[in-house]
Amino acid sequence: MDMQSWYTGQKARLIHRRGCTLARQGNHQSAIATLSKAIADHPDVASVYISRGLSHQALGQLNQARQDFIAAIDCAENPAIAYYQRGQLSLAQGSRTDALNDWQRAIAAHPNYGDAHYQLGLAQSETGDFPAALASFNQVLEINPNRAEAYLKRGHVRQQLGDIAGARADWQLAVLNDASLGELVPSSLQPNALTPVQELLQTALQPMQVGVKQRGKTLEISLHRQVGEGVSYFTLPNRLRDLLLPLELAECTQFRLMGYVGNVRGPEWEKTYDLYKDQPCPPSHWPTALAALVTFPPVGVTALLYASQVHWFYRQGKYLDALRASHAVRHLSLVGTGVMCILVAFPLGYTAIQSLQDEPAPPERTARAIDHDFIQIE
Structure with missing residues (x-):
């Protein structure tokens, strides 16, 4: 590739990025005009056709969008994304069969295309083909185990198949990954924290x-x-x-x-x-906090802070917060005592070892010779 061709390709890439920026800003008419300038020289012209097709689709120009997606399919090295987008367009036009065919072609071109598997699962579940939908959502979650909406939809499919325990497990995972999905879980079957x-x-x-x-x-x-x-x-x-x-x-x-x-x-x-009516104020544990301050000041300061909050929380009607502050004082005191014991134990142990090493060795004792008189008995 000569320098002129490289420069022309980089310029087309810059124009493509500018057109995508205009599209994200909602200025699709200007985006279409800008993207059209990049088609002739862009090294990956299929991506430009797809971007321009999406802007046409946003403006309701569905025929022009379809032509762009077809052009992308014809010139793309891997037409998976183009097939996927044409499937989305077919669904918007009410042709579910064409959409299914395009998503299947996208998966054939790129087996790990999670979005295509997901859309295929949605369409299969809407037509009542729940076993096939379950397989599609399984594939989505194998590709991306953190996709919350896939857990939600698979939970609906499992509910239809009679697997209530599996549905609840999926809905729980969906809510854990995205709390906003909790409203979409059936209230009668959603995981109950209570x-x-x-x-x-x-x-x-x-x-x-x-x-x-x-x-x-x-x-x-x-x-x-x-x-x-x-x-x-x-x-x-x-x-x-x-x-x-x-x-x-x-x-x-x-x-x-x-x-x-x-x-x-x-x-x-x-x-x-x-719930907390007539409950006495939890103890502030001031002596415990002061002891923690003496034994290990960094922890003791925090313990004193919690101790000062106990009565304040209680007067504000926040009994549970007061109770937790009271517990925190005792826990911090135990932590401070433990840390202090460890800090003291290390130098004492080291000193004891050194003293044993420096102690002089005891003198060697020699065996004493003992003379035995043998009495001869005649």
Whole structure:
């Protein structure tokens, strides 16, 4: 390649990048005009056709977009992206069959093309071909194990196939990778973080059936009893509070108790309670914090800071924060004591070893000769 050809190719690349920038800014008309100037000299002209086709598609010029994608397919070394984009265009025009064919061609040209597998899985699930859709989403997640929307869609497919446990596992992974997808998980089947709370209450309140939900800062507890089973709604809130307090539920400050009996649809009891009502202020552990300051000042300063926050949090009505600050003081004190012991143990151990090495060796004791008189007996 001579210098002139290289310079012309680099200039075309620059024009292509400028056109893509205009497209990202939403100025597709100018992007089309700019990209058209790069087609003649760009070393990878297929990428320019695809970029211009996307701008045509954004402006609703679908026929021009299709022509650009076809041109890209004809001149590309690997036409996978061009097939994929033409499939997207066919889907937008309502031709699902053509879209499926193009995505399959894209996969044939590039087997690890995750977007093509994903779109193929969506189309297969919409047409009811759930086994094929499951295989497509499996392939997507094999290529990219962190693709949250693929977990979400595979969860829907597994739900349709009757694999509820697998669906829940996929939905949980989807939400872990992208919390905004939680709203798209069926509420009746989504992973429930309150399951341990429900199991604890169910064990303690048998034979009543317990249900637990969370709405904002309120924990909703529903109890279903059969006719003839007694329950005291005046003492039950204190019992529930005693069960819930050790759990330190960070997102709940109150709980609503709703009691039902038999097959009656309306609740026989419904009332909201402060979860931390009448709880004494947790101890600040000032002596412990001061001891930590003496034993290991860097940790002690932090312990003193937490100790000063205990009463402040409590006065603000933030009982759980006050309790955690109280716990932090004790934990920091233990850490400070442990670090101090380690720091002291090292020099003491070193000194002991040195003293043993420097101790003079004991004098050697020689064996004493003993003369034995032999008495001859005649």
